[in-house]
Structure formats: structure tokens, C-alpha cells
Amino acid sequence: MTDKLVNIATFAKSEDAHLARILLSESNIKSVVLGENLLMVIPKIGLPGVELHVPQSQAKKALEILESQRNQEKHSLRKPPDCPGLESNQHVPKDTSPSS
Numbered sequence: 001m002t003d004k005l006v007n008i009a010t011f012a013k014s015e016d017a018h019l020a021r022i023l024l025s026e027s028n029i030k031s032v033v034l035g036e037n038l039l040m041v042i043p044k045i046g047l048p049g050v051e052l053h054v055p056q057s058q059a060k061k062a063l064e065i066l067e068s069q070r071n072q073e074k075h076s077l078r079k080p081p082d083c084p085g086l087e088s089n090q091h092v093p094k095d096t097s098p099s100s
Helices: 014-025 036-041 056-076
Strands: 005-011 032-034 050-055
Touching: 005 014, 005 056, 014 032, 014 050, 014 056, 050 056
Parallel strands: none
Antiparallel strands: 005 050, 032 050
């Protein structure tokens, strides 16, 4: 009997979905990314995003792996201690002023 595929996550970018798929494959969990072609053809019309599907029997383990990865990323995105006002998603521009 074939295991039914279930959606365990939805991503705004296909790159993120594929990174999650690779992460799961490292734990021997087969997964498939669905919907990325539609987003490329018809971008920004309110589609929910790119879906990551796994066999139903592996969904719980897959969710645990993705949650663990998300928690690790949260801890690694803290502000540097020497830059208290800098958020993790801000870009620090390179000084392009001419030197004297």
C-alpha cells in the first residue's frame, strides 16, 4: 500500500522549500515540492506558496526536524553584542566615500 502524501509546510520562496527538502532527505525522509512552477508562471496573485509534502507515516518526524532547524536558526540570528542597534535582516552599507 502506498503512503498518502500530506502537506507539512508552505514556503513563500521555492528555494526555502528545496532547502527543507534537502534537510529531510539527509534524515532519509522522501519529500516533494509542489506549486513552484505555478508561482513562476503567475507570480504575486495571492497564491499561498510552495508546498512541501511527505508520506503521511513520516509527517511527524519531518515536522520535528523542520522545527528543530527553525529553532537553531532563531538562536543563530541574534544581534551581535558590539552592534546593539543592528537587526539581523539589516544591510550595513559599505563606506564608498573617497578617502583623503
